[in-house]
Structures are given as C-alpha cells and as structure tokens.
Amino acid sequence: MIPGKQDLWFLPLGGCGEIGMNFNLYGHDGQWLIIDCGLSFSEPPSDSQPRQASRVVHMADPAFIVERRDQIAGMIITHAHEDHIGAVPLLWPDLQCPVYTTAFTGHVLRRKLAEAKIEGVPVHVVDCGQRLDIGPFDVEWIGLTHSIPEPHGMVINTPAGKIFHSGDWKLDDNPVVGNPYDKERCRALANDAIDAMVCDSTNANVPGHSGSESDLYAGLKQIVEAATGRVIVTCFGSNVARVATMARIADETGRHVGLLGRSMIEMVNAAKANGLLADVSPSVDSEHLGYLPPETVLLLATGSQGDSAAALNRLSNNRFRDMSIEPGDTVIFSSKVIPGNETAVEALIARLEALGATVYTDVTSPLPIHASGHPAADELRTMFDWVRPRAIIPVHGESEHLQANTDLARDCGIDHCLNGRNGDLFIIAPEVSIKRDAVRAGRLALVGNKLQPVNPNDSSAQTAPNNR
Ligand SMILES: [Zn+2]
Numbered sequence: 001m002i003p004g005k006q007d008l009w010f011l012p013l014g015g016c017g018e019i020g021m022n023f024n025l026y027g028h029d030g031q032w033l034i035i036d037c038g039l040s041f042s043e044p045p046s047d048s049q050p051r052q053a054s055r056v057v058h059m060a061d062p063a064f065i066v067e068r069r070d071q072i073a074g075m076i077i078t079h080a081h082e083d084h085i086g087a088v089p090l091l092w093p094d095l096q097c098p099v100y101t102t103a104f105t106g107h108v109l110r111r112k113l114a115e116a117k118i119e120g121v122p123v124h125v126v127d128c129g130q131r132l133d134i135g136p137f138d139v140e141w142i143g144l145t146h147s148i149p150e151p152h153g154m155v156i157n158t159p160a161g162k163i164f165h166s167g168d169w170k171l172d173d174n175p176v177v178g179n180p181y182d183k184e185r186c187r188a189l190a191n192d193a194i195d196a197m198v199c200d201s202t203n204a205n206v207p208g209h210s211g212s213e214s215d216l217y218a219g220l221k222q223i224v225e226a227a228t229g230r231v232i233v234t235c236f237g238s239n240v241a242r243v244a245t246m247a248r249i250a251d252e253t254g255r256h257v258g259l260l261g262r263s264m265i266e267m268v269n270a271a272k273a274n275g276l277l278a279d280v281s282p283s284v285d286s287e288h289l290g291y292l293p294p295e296t297v298l299l300l301a302t303g304s305q306g307d308s309a310a311a312l313n314r315l316s317n318n319r320f321r322d323m324s325i326e327p328g329d330t331v332i333f334s335s336k337v338i339p340g341n342e343t344a345v346e347a348l349i350a351r352l353e354a355l356g357a358t359v360y361t362d363v364t365s366p367l368p369i370h371a372s373g374h375p376a377a378d379e380l381r382t383m384f385d386w387v388r389p390r391a392i393i394p395v396h397g398e399s400e401h402l403q404a405n406t407d408l409a410r411d412c413g414i415d416h417c418l419n420g421r422n423g424d425l426f427i428i429a430p431e432v433s434i435k436r437d438a439v440r441a442g443r444l445a446l447v448g449n450k451l452q453p454v455n456p457n458d459s460s461a462q463t464a465p466n467n468r
Pocket residue numbers: 079081146168373
C-alpha cells in the first residue's frame with residue numbers, strides 16, 4: 001500500500017471516532033506525513049481495587065507506519081495538548097523522523113522528551129504562517145485560536161491535491177494570550193481550491209459560538225471581588241489565557257497569585273519562556289501561601305476533573321502540605337465537567353463544601369466563567385464558508401459529533417462528506433472516496449514502562465479526553 005504521484009490519501013490511526021490520541025497520516029508520492037501523536041486516558045477496569053485504580057494511558061498503535069518507517073517524510077505537532085503531543089516520547093523511538101512544530105509547542109515537547117530521556121529527536125521550530133517542504137508535501141502553518149497558545153492548522157499542498165487540516169480550533173477574536181486567528185488567511189482559503197478539510201468535530205452538536213476567553217473576565221472578577229477569604233480557581237493546567245485572566249484579576253483585587261500543580265507550573269514556564277505571559281507578575285511559592293492573610297491569596301490549581309493526584313483533590317482531603325481550606329474560602333471551577341468525570345467532580349465539590357468553602361461552577365455562576373476551546377456550530381459554518389472545501393472529513397469526535405459536523409457541512413453546501421473511523425482510508429485524489437477498514441487501527445496501553453496492545457473488547461478502552 002504505497003501512495004503514487006496521483007494519489008492524496010488521509011489515514012487516521014487515532015482520533016477519528018473518539019476524542020483523544022490523535023494520530024493522522026497523509027500519503028502522497030511514496031511518502032507519509034504524520035500529523036500529531038497524542039495520548040488518551042482511559043478509566044481503570046471496573047474490577048480493579050479503588051485504591052489502586054488510576055487512569056491508563058493509551059495511544060494509537062503505529063504498527064502500519066512503523067513497518068514503513070523509511071517512507072515517513074516527517075511529523076508535525078499542531079499544538080501542545082496531551083491528545084496531540086503526549087505520545088511523542090513513547091512512539092518516536094520506533095518512528096525516528098524529523099518533528100516540526102512552533103516555538104511554544106516545541107518548548108513543551110523538548111521538556112517531555114528530556115523527562116523521558118529520549119535523545120536525538122530533531123525538533124524543527126517553524127513560524128506561524130511559514131511554508132515548508134516536507135518530503136513531497138508543501139505545508140503552510142495557519143495560526144488559529146484554541147484553549148492553549150499557538151494552535152495551528154495546516155494547508156497541505158501536493159501536485160495531486162490540497163488539504164486543510166484544521167487541528168483543534170475555535171474563532172476567538174480576543175484570545176487574551178497569543179495572536180488572534182489569521183482571519184485574512186482563513187477567508188482567503190476559498191481561493192486555494194481546497195479538496196478536503198479535515199475538521200475538529202468536538203462541539204459540532206453545540207449550537208451558537210464557543211465564546212471568547214476575554215468574555216470570562218467579568219464573571220470571574222465578580223466572584224473574586226465578592227470573596228472574603230482565599231480564592232482557589234481550578235482550570236485546565238494548559239489554559240495559559242485563563243491563568244493570565246486570573247493574574248489580572250488578582251492584581252486588581254490586591255491578591256497574590258499562587259500556582260498549584262506541576263502541569264500548570266510547567267505550562268506557565270513554557271509560556272513565559274516564549275514571551276506569552278510577559279505582563280503577568282511572578283507567582284508566590286506554595287510554602288509561603290499558608291502565611292499570607294487569606295483575603296490576599298488567589299490560587300490557581302489543577303484538578304478540575306476530580307483527578308485524584310491533583311492539587312485540588314489533596315486540598316479537599318486536607319492532604320496538602322502548605323495550607324488547608326477554611327470556612328469563608330471560595331473555590332471556582334473555571335471548567336466544564338467532561339462526560340465520565342461527573343461522580344468524581346460531584347464528590348470533590350461535596351468535600352470542599354464540607355470544609356466550609358463556597359463553590360462556583362460554570363452552572364452556578366451568574367456570568368460565564370468557562371469557554372470551550374472547540375468550535376460550536378456557528379464557528380464551523382463560518383469556517384466552511386471561508387474555506388469552501390470540495391469535501392469535508394470530520395475528525396476529533398465520537399460518532400454523534402462526526403455526524404453533527406457532517407450534517408452542518410451538508411447544510412453549508414459541501415457535497416462530499418466522508419464520515420469514517422480510525423483505519424479507514426480517505427482517498428482525496430484522484431477521486432474522492434473512502435475505503436473502509438483499510439488498515440488495522442488498534443491501540444497501545446502503557447503498562448509499567450512497556451507498551452502493550454489493548455484488546456478492543458476490553459471495556460477500559462473507553463476514552464476519557466483530558467480537555468474540551
Ligand atoms: Zn487541543
């Protein structure tokens with residue numbers, strides 16, 4: 001199975017029919033381009049002991065492309081979320097290809113590789129808007145917006161056809177941190193005669209617009225202004241814009257910012273190193289936090305999904321070394337509960353309330369305090385109208401999301417909607433068609449420090465995506 005000069009193929013090994021572990025292949029003229037190499041986190045098997053239960057790390061089984069390693073032109077990482085970047089340290093040793101990404105994402109990637117002691121990975125840093133030949137693929141990086149800095153879509157040009165691979169995106173005119181999306185280039189994509197758009201479907205079944213990061217300032221500030229004790233805000237550790245918004249509110253309300261949680265501290269460091277949080281004052285070390293008057297403290301903590309190892313969970317169990325929650329404290333969930341985590345989050349909120357904290361969630365807050373990073377129906381329609389692709393391939397979603405995206409695209413007058421799954425071969429050129437189950441699409445689990453194939457009938461193979 002080798003793509004010829006007339007062929008342009010898309011072959012997802014992960015992330016199509018599920019949210020998580022994105023692993024996409026594009027094939028043309030004897031070579032393959034990999035886009036993203038991510039993880040998924042699955043719940044522990046229901047028969048495991050609760051004390052030992054922890055989430056299992058899964059990723060796409062790359063066997064198909066490992067067998068053709070000499071045909072890999074390169075790997076592109078669109079952005080630094082775990083479901084796009086997380087499997088690079090685990091799978092790169094079998095792939096041995098050059099990796100292309102932008103500065104912030106490259107910073108996060110190099111730290112992950114160093115931590116895993118993987119050496120010799122050629123990470124090439126590309127600028128937003130840059131165009132680069134990677135094997136037979138001429139790739140253009142297009143700046144978009146999402147819930148982490150520097151998300152990019154790609155236009156993949158080949159003599160056989162052109163693809164717009166969206167990556168994860170939303171249309172945020174004021175993303176707080178980083179550049180807005182490149183509206184001018186997005187609008188001009190209609191002139192590029194894009195043959196197929198491979199598109200984020202996460203929120204295709206949500207009406208309206210995802211809202212801007214900048215819209216959350218008012219709601220978050222209102223709660224902080226009214227708070228008399230400590231304020232603890234939990235959000236996804238990678239949401240650097242949310243951190244910036246909270247730091248601004250802390251400054252304006254006379255509070256010191258503390259960061260709790262390794263993933264958040266590392267993301268903030270990566271952002272600062274790339275000039276993305278220049279205006280934000282340095283945070284206070286957590287060992288000093290317990291000594292500050294409560295009304296002068298604003299903590300940002302990981303653990304909005306009830307994760308047992310996260311800082312907020314330890315606070316709720318009074319197992320945090322440097323401080324404890326007291327009556328009068330306020331906890332703000334600047335997040336959304338990801339399906340599957342409801343029970344853990346409800347229990348976490350109950351424990352926080354039992355300690356005397358007032359808890360706000362996106363449901364109980366009077367004004368919006370969370371915005372999704374993925375496009376809702378109006379944004380998808382706008383983008384389809386700008387790009388006007390000949391065909392749409394919905395990805396990054398479960399069945400219902402892919403179907404909703406297909407329906408939207410049809411509504412927008414796009415004739416070819418190729419709704420498929422991992423392992424299906426989407427033929428973009430010479431003729432648009434789909435070859436079902438062309439390749440076995442399995443998954444691997446990290447067990448100890450070994451990768452093992454996952455039995456597709458294992459109930460633990462359900463994904464629990466780590467951000468939305
Ligand atoms: Zn993402």
